[in-house]
Amino acid sequence: xxxxxxxxxxxxxxxxxxxxxxxxxxxxxxxxxxxxxxxxxxxxxxxxxxxxxxxxxxxxxxxxxxxxxxxxxxxxxxxxxxxxxxxxxxxxxxxxxxxxxxxxxxxxxxxxxxxxxxxxxxxxxxxxxxxxxxxxxxxxxxxxxxxxxxxxxxxxxxxxxxxxxxxxxxxxxxxxxxxxxxxxxxxxxxxxxxxxxxxxxxxxxxxxxxxxxxxxxxxxxxxxxxxxx
Numbered sequence: 001x002x003x004x005x006x007x008x009x010x011x012x013x014x015x016x017x018x019x020x021x022x023x024x025x026x027x028x029x030x031x032x033x034x035x036x037x038x039x040x041x042x043x044x045x046x047x048x049x050x051x052x053x054x055x056x057x058x059x060x061x062x063x064x065x066x067x068x069x070x071x072x073x074x075x076x077x078x079x080x081x082x083x084x085x086x087x088x089x090x091x092x093x094x095x096x097x098x099x100x101x102x103x104x105x106x107x108x109x110x111x112x113x114x115x116x117x118x119x120x121x122x123x124x125x126x127x128x129x130x131x132x133x134x135x136x137x138x139x140x141x142x143x144x145x146x147x148x149x150x151x152x153x154x155x156x157x158x159x160x161x162x163x164x165x166x167x168x169x170x171x172x173x174x175x176x177x178x179x180x181x182x183x184x185x186x187x188x189x190x191x192x193x194x195x196x197x198x199x200x201x202x203x204x205x206x207x208x209x210x211x212x213x214x215x216x217x218x219x220x221x222x223x224x225x226x227x228x229x
Contacts, residue, residue: 001134003161007032007223008196009053009143011163015134018042018098022129022140023053024060029196033224036060043096045131046070047142048110049077049123052196058083069094069101073124077112090127099133104153106144108171136160136229139184143193146176151183161229162186165193166207167200174207181216189218 004012007029012021020043026032028051036056044061046054046068054074061068061083068078068085075087088094093102108126128142130153139153139162162184165171171193172180181189189211194202208218221227 001136002226002228003138004226005190005192005221005223006034009047009140009163009165009193011138011140011192012039012041013099013131013133013138015098018133020045020096020099020101020131020133021060022131023047023142024056025052025054026056028052028055029223031196031223037063040064042066042098044068045101045129045140046074046078047106047128047140048108048126049074049112049121050110050143051112053143054078054112069096071103071110071124071127073122074110077121077123090125099131102130102132103127104130104139105147105149106142107147108143108145130157130159139163139186141165141180141184143171144180146172146180148183150180154183154185159184159186161188161190163190163192166191166202166204167194167196168202169199171200174202174210177207178210178214181211181218182214187217189216190221191218 001015009023019041022045058081072087075085106126110123110126112121131138166177204220211218
């Protein structure tokens with residue numbers, strides 16, 4: 001199984017000719033090296049409704065005739081854009097055939113800002129995903145603050161790889177992310193949601209070094225980088 005980090009919070013998980021992508025944000029990310037038109041995938045998963053997580057979802061879904069999986073309110077919004085959707089909610093699991101995706105809690109906000117109309121569309125609750133694919137368990141924590149039930153999630157799921165935000169300001173910063181990494185108890189931790197914008201600049205290598213001092217394996221991935229697990 002291969003995992004590509006596309007920058008910001010976007011990851012793509014692939015096994016053979018099957019693929020899913022989470023939180024595609026490529027056109028709006030100056031650090032991204034892949035265009036949305038280049039993405040080939042079977043499913044698009046969205047953790048919440050902020051534009052830096054959904055910007056390219058409808059384009060990628062349409063190009064691939066792929067469904068968008070999201071919490072009910074966000075799925076409804078995406079359906080208005082003319083894409084197929086699978087709506088779900090926190091605690092639920094969807095069987096995608098080649099993978100299973102369980103939606104777990106995150107602490108954040110979630111809404112679509114319509115600047116011209118000066119309105120905000122409620123996007124449902126924010127979430128993370130636990131994806132089981134090809135015998136590997138991957139956690140995408142979503143945008144989140146630190147919360148104690150991360151330990152429960154780690155205790156109940158044998159997580160192989162955890163993608164955890166470290167950017168601060170809009171999510172937890174490195175100090176809280178270190179605690180989250182301990183609680184999730186993943187075999188490998190990859191930091192995400194940093195450096196895309198000036199306000200979330202972080203030294204990811206320092207984060208990984210601090211993980212290693214706690215006996216946790218960490219890895220900094222560059223946009224476009226692929227790992228095989």
